[in-house]
Amino acid sequence: MKNRTLTFSIFRYNPATPEIKPHMQSYQLDETTGMTVFVALNRIREEQDPSLMFDFVCRAAICGSCAMLINGKPRLACKTLTRDYGSKITLMPLPVFKLIGDLSVDTGTWFRHLSIKTRAWIHTNKEFDPKALEERMDNATALEIYEPERCIECGCCIAGCATANIREDFLGAAGLNRVARFMVDPRDHRTEQEYFEVVGSDEGVFGCYGLMACDDNCPTQLPLQWQLAFVRRKMAVAGLKR
Ligand code: SF4
Numbered sequence: 001m002k003n004r005t006l007t008f009s010i011f012r013y014n015p016a017t018p019e020i021k022p023h024m025q026s027y028q029l030d031e032t033t034g035m036t037v038f039v040a041l042n043r044i045r046e047e048q049d050p051s052l053m054f055d056f057v058c059r060a061a062i063c064g065s066c067a068m069l070i071n072g073k074p075r076l077a078c079k080t081l082t083r084d085y086g087s088k089i090t091l092m093p094l095p096v097f098k099l100i101g102d103l104s105v106d107t108g109t110w111f112r113h114l115s116i117k118t119r120a121w122i123h124t125n126k127e128f129d130p131k132a133l134e135e136r137m138d139n140a141t142a143l144e145i146y147e148p149e150r151c152i153e154c155g156c157c158i159a160g161c162a163t164a165n166i167r168e169d170f171l172g173a174a175g176l177n178r179v180a181r182f183m184v185d186p187r188d189h190r191t192e193q194e195y196f197e198v199v200g201s202d203e204g205v206f207g208c209y210g211l212m213a214c215d216d217n218c219p220t221q222l223p224l225q226w227q228l229a230f231v232r233r234k235m236a237v238a239g240l241k242r
Pocket residue numbers: 157160161162163164172173207208209210211212213214215228
């Protein structure tokens with residue numbers, strides 16, 4: 001079977017050269033077996049246009065760097081096979097995040113802000129005793145914590161979220177998933193009222209419309225629907241007690 005010729009229509013804009021307005025640029029490439037969008041982008045950069053900006057680190061759907069809009073949907077370029085698409089593929093940078101250039105966005109600053117805002121570390125009343133033996137955690141609890149920990153901070157759930165696109169401070173599914181992680185951790189001594197201060201607002205769980213685009217777009221298949229419902233239930237009860 002003859003290989004297809006793919007046409008990539010790619011968003012171009014470099015904030016360092018604002019005199020060149022944002023525009024779409026087309027590149028053609030022969031498809032190879034098992035080609036991912038990431039492989040295609042690398043070839044375009046190597047063979048046709050060294051100025052093309054996009055991010056990657058792991059090439060294995062682990063680091064979350066290569067997320068972008070592929071035909072309008074947030075996806076990881078390194079996990080997306082070109083054979084699942086027609087011969088025309090449109091690539092845009094993720095919305096919500098600050099544009100670095102072309103397909104590259106700054107998710108790092110956004111997620112750092114999220115960690116600070118959700119106070120994403122163990123809050124304990126226990127005095128640290130360096131001589132104490134490590135405490136065992138039962139497997140079921142460890143697995144419950146491990147599940148939300150699988151977030152790779154790619155930003156796909158945020159980019160596809162209606163609220164995050166209009167409300168700058170919305171924590172999004174990634175933020176609420178992060179809070180859920182600490183809620184199930186018995187070492188964290190925060191009360192429901194303390195969590196309410198963090199997520200009991202329209203910037204947190206009450207700004208969520210519940211239409212679950214986040215759940216559809218998460219490349220690690222995190223059970224975001226379940227995590228959001230868990231946080232919402234807890235915060236509704238905490239709100240009633242206030
Ligand atoms: S369910 Fe909530 S967090 Fe998920 S995409 Fe919709 S509004 Fe955003």
